[in-house]
């Protein structure tokens with residue numbers, strides 16, 4: 269009696285249910301009263317629950333699944349998950365007794381699937397041992413632990429100024445073409461480059477198939493597809509499939525969270541998701557509210573993002589980190605969906621088109637980007653250099669706009685502007701080139717100590733790159749120790765600065781006297 | 783605005799007395815007609831059956847591929863009584879050759895499909911999904 273084994277208990281119950289047989293079970297059934305645009309209305313399913321799966325009989329006797337979204341007193345509104353052809357008014361509908369589930373497990377890794385877990389990559393069927401509920405309650409307060417391990421993005425501006433921890437929800441927000449997807453993808457790639465073992469789930473919501481295909485090719489060439497699941501929906505898919513995509517992707521990611529592993533999920537993007545939900549809701553005749561979204565649109569994203577968490581040690585200590593993406597119109601973060609998601613997440617990385625077109629890429633707005641929980645997840649090494657970076661940059665951007673109007677600036681201001689300019693240069697980063705912790709720390713150690721103050725802007729990146737190569741080859745031990753997150757000692761810093769000075773010399777343009 | 787379920791409740795509770803019953807049917811018919819819900823009359827009947835079943839009176843529809851023998855009918859009736867736990871049951875028989883064989887028992891609480899046609903469909907779906 270001492271060991272009450274829950275797993276065997278659930279098995280026993282399951283077997284007992286099987287033993288009962290199907291015979292004496294009444295199956296609730298109903299009739300389709302009308303249908304339009306992938307929505308069916310059903311009479312007679314009184315016990316139907318939210319998101320229960322209903323099986324609808326077609327004219328040829330085959331069935332198509334639907335899931336219930338509208339529970340009215342007289343009828344149930346459900347969304348078809350397959351083609352409408354062959355479904356007619358008068359068709360029989362019966363409850364399957366299941367809530368919506370998708371296949372989950374390690375078998376999905378490396379695959380491209382649709383929101384129901386069906387393969388889209390032509391690599392044959394996917395057989396998993398387990399299914400996961402698409403709609404599942406989020407872990408409760410006692411099941412969680414505060415965020416404390418870093419989720420390294422490899423993007424120096426993010427890791428230093430808006431650090432993300434495992435289990436955090438950090439929103440990436442900005443207009444179209446500002447590099448939102450790029451940051452998410454770089455974070456995924458970094459998981460392979462730094463060999464973190466984090467499993468990536470990328471959820472494409474209504475994205476062109478060609479774009480997703482190109483992305484998958486990129487994942488393969490970067491060597492990250494082996495730890496990635498792509499859940500893809502295209503603009504031609506039904507609104508119901510788009511609506512399901514993030515929940516299904518989350519179910520797939522939760523498998524790893526619940527099995528002591530770490531997972532990262534990208535929702536690209538939730539603006540399109542909200543639009544799909546609005547479309548479905550209007551077809552379901554729900555009363556429209558602000559911006560024609562239904563009243564429960566807040567709950568749409570809050571229940572989704574609550575499932576990302578750092579689990580307590582008792583539950584294995586796994587984590588699910590979420591990077592939802594929101595696309596704004598003309599930088600308007602005050603619109604309905606952006607404000608909702610901002611309030612649900614633990615911070616946001618705000619990307620600005622102005623910066624992007626000035627060539628400051630990634631185009632992160634220092635003033636408007638925050639991370640409310642990630643600070644405690646930063647390594648000591650990163651913390652040692654990140655300290656005043658945010659402040660310095662924010663001040664610089666303010667001063668720089670003043671400086672345009674006045675010619676005689678005091679020495680202090682001139683110096684600050686020069687340093688700000690340098691830091692801005694240092695924080696620029698190309699796509700697909702994530703930086704390790706050591707790369708970031710060494711770069712900033714040199715930049716904030718003034719070693720590169722005389723290097724012309726255009727040469728800064730080259731100088732940094734040769735500095736990193738030199739430290740890596742001449743002081744391997746220091747490099748590796750910093751990369752593990754250890755704060756560099758004074759003597760180690762001195763060695764780095766020595767090399768930095770040396771490197772800088774070859775890039776400084778000799779001033780001519782006349 | 784009253785819902786169909788509320789209207790059906792009213793009708794179900796008026797059925798015991800003939801005079802009340804006539805009046806109730808009249809008003810339900812008018813209500814359906816003026817709300818543009820004329821085609822929902824069969825749903826009202828279904829809703830009423832549902833209400834009555836909670837009061838121990840079950841209406842059971844038995845659909846078979848062929849006309850059933852009195853012996854079989856008796857068996858199915860007692861089976862249906864066990865199934866619904868109703869004090870009184872009222873059976874309606876229908877023949878539908880497309881079932882190929884077997885029976886379907888429909889009660890207000892749900893249905894049991896023992897038809898050959900649906901078993902075949904299940905088999906076919908199983909093969910397709912393999």
Ligand SMILES: Nc1ncnc2c1ncn2[C@@H]1O[C@H](COP(=O)(O)OP(=O)(O)O)[C@@H](O)[C@H]1O
Nearest residue numbers: 443444445446447448449450629630697698699
């Ligand atoms: N750090 C970067 N450096 C250079 N080009 C970038 C960078 N980030 C993004 N881009 C480019 O900018 C374009 C838009 O980026 P994307 O991530 O697709 O934007 P969004 O998802 O915000 O619409 C793409 O062509 C991408 O290659």
Ligand SMILES: [Mg+2]
Nearest residue numbers: 448449450536
């Ligand atoms: Mg994008």
